[in-house]
Amino acid sequence: MRLTGRLAAAPDDFIRQEFLEPQFRHEVANLLSWYVLIEKALLREYRRLGVLTVRQVGWLAVALDGLTAEELTAGAGAALSDIALAMEAGVAKALPEPVPAWHVDRSRNDLQACAQLLYGREQVTEIAAMLLQLAEAAHERAAQDVTSPMPGYTHLQAAQIVTPGFYLSAVAEHALGVASRLLGTYDRINYAQLGAGPMAGQELAWDRDWLAQAIGCTGPVPHALAAVASRDWLLDIAADIASAGVGFSRFLTDLMAWSSSAYGLVELPDELAGISAAMPQKKNYPLLERLRGRTAHLTAFYVDFATGQRNTPYSNMVEVSKEAGLHASTMFDTARSVLAGFTLVVDRLQWRTDRMRAVCEEDHFGGFSLANELTLRAGVPWRTAQVIAGRYVTAVLTEGAGRAGLSDPAALAAAAREAGYPVEDSASYLANSTDVDAQLRAKVSAGSAGPASVLVLLAEQRNRLDVLTAEWKNRRATVRNAITATDAALSPAVGSAG
Incomplete structure (x- = not known):
């Protein structure tokens, strides 16, 4: 079957080996089943349009189902290493007689x-x-x-x-x-x-909505x-x-x-x-x-x-x-x-x-909680509470040789006084800031880390x-139902193909 009237020579070996054959192998491995589904959906439309007979549709459906990767690959050279042309050639070979109108008004x-x-x-x-x-x-x-x-x-x-x-x-x-x-x-x-053709549409009245649903x-x-x-x-x-x-x-x-x-x-x-x-x-x-x-x-x-x-x-x-x-x-x-x-x-x-847990207890993760308590319980302005908490952590780091988890109420009281906001019972403000479990429980907003x-x-x-x-x-x-329905739509034609 001659595939082109425009060119007199087959593709150069470089083009075939570098581009056409790798693309062909990829499409046979990954796209063949989808090409077959599309072709079977198109068969139903050919029949509705009166282009193909029921028997011809049956022959073509059977031939499409019989295509194998091995057969297509074996015939790739004669089909210019193009999967659509290889499928066309493989189907034509399996038909009991030619079906001239198959693929009329179609594009790759x-x-x-x-x-x-x-x-x-x-x-x-x-x-x-x-x-x-x-x-x-x-x-x-x-x-x-x-x-x-x-x-x-x-x-x-x-x-x-x-x-x-x-x-x-x-x-x-x-x-x-x-x-x-x-x-x-x-x-x-x-x-x-489907139905776009080469770029400007097609000349038969294809039912594009049905074709889309069929796949x-x-x-x-x-x-x-x-x-x-x-x-x-x-x-x-x-x-x-x-x-x-x-x-x-x-x-x-x-x-x-x-x-x-x-x-x-x-x-x-x-x-x-x-x-x-x-x-x-x-x-x-x-x-x-x-x-x-x-x-x-x-x-x-x-x-x-x-x-x-x-x-x-x-x-x-x-x-x-x-x-x-x-x-x-x-x-x-x-x-x-x-x-x-x-x-x-x-x-x-x-x-x-x-x-x-050891890391949590050794380091000081409670600064946020401490600042909150200073503001909510002692009325310290939020930014000032942050300053007091920062000074307290600095003092604890210095006193504890880097052990920020060390609790020191006196250091907190001193930091608060220095900021102009003395606090009573400074130890009570540190209960949650050094208790890692309490810090978890304190997080109650939606999406927080609280359990x-x-x-x-x-x-x-x-x-x-x-x-x-x-x-x-x-x-x-x-998708599965569409595939099943497409096969069902062709089953009468397949039954009459014999």
Whole structure:
């Protein structure tokens, strides 16, 4: 079957080996099932339009279902290493007689754009499922410990008392937020390009609404040019994934610091650790380094896709449709790797609660509580209360040789007098500021580290997790039902094909 009347020679070996064959292998491995679904949806429309007979539709449907990656790959050279042409040739070979009108009024442009979208949509559902698994793991681990005091840091300095449950609920919050954003992205991009043709539409009265529904999309892309020119859907997905990676990198940075010998607050089991070949005393965590390093790639992928599309004409372009999205599958694989690895870390993380409490008691995390008490009980203006608390901490650090957790009522009374606000019974103001458990209990606002507040937050996260899980399940079911319905619509024709 001759494929072109315009060119007399096959593609040069450089073009074939460098561009066409790698693209062909990728599409056979990742897009073939979506190409087949699209072609089967189009068959129903050919029949409705009166272009094909029932028997012809049956022959074509059977032939499409019989296509294999091996067969297509074997015939790639004769099909110019193009999957659409290879499918056309493979189907034609399997027909009992030619069907001249098949593929009339059709273009590869909207076909390929749609197959790429369906592939990306599938990847998003898989990544969303992994995000929800991470949220589930973090939520479960968070609920196990909402009372053990651990040091919280701002600007890398001791700040306030938190708990493992409070911190891990932040991990769950991030995962839930990304899953929610991806759900919005999924719904925004889930529109089919079919019917756009090369760029200006098609000449038969295709039912674009039905075609979109037949492949599990909400509807058609309204504008024919936008349908084949735009790959905004890939940028939207990449933006969500890049943003997710930024957050995960920050959590990993905390764990890398906290698992170091300088902090010693957390550790991972030996099977998730590494060694030093020269320093036998060390227990390294290259897994954390690997995962944080891979989050950098997630940011780079968005830049790569955006740069590949930037300054190109707004029409169908190989530069946009193929080259600009060359690393999309790598992005999806990398995102899955980060999520799988981080979920493993969260699930196996071991908190050194004795060490965490010791750090909380040795350092002075109660300055905020002390200033609050000075204002609320003694009527000291808030900013002045901050000055008194700061002077008190300085005095304690000097007196206690750096042991900021030392309680010294006399030092507090002196600092208050110096500021012009003498306080009675200064020891009572220090009860909470040096009691790490009291500092936790004192946090009562919604979303705070107080144990009761964390439990309320976890209950709310449980509800959101359940809702998001159901929403994503519904999206996947919609696609499965569309595929089933498309096959059912063709079943009478398939039955008559014999």
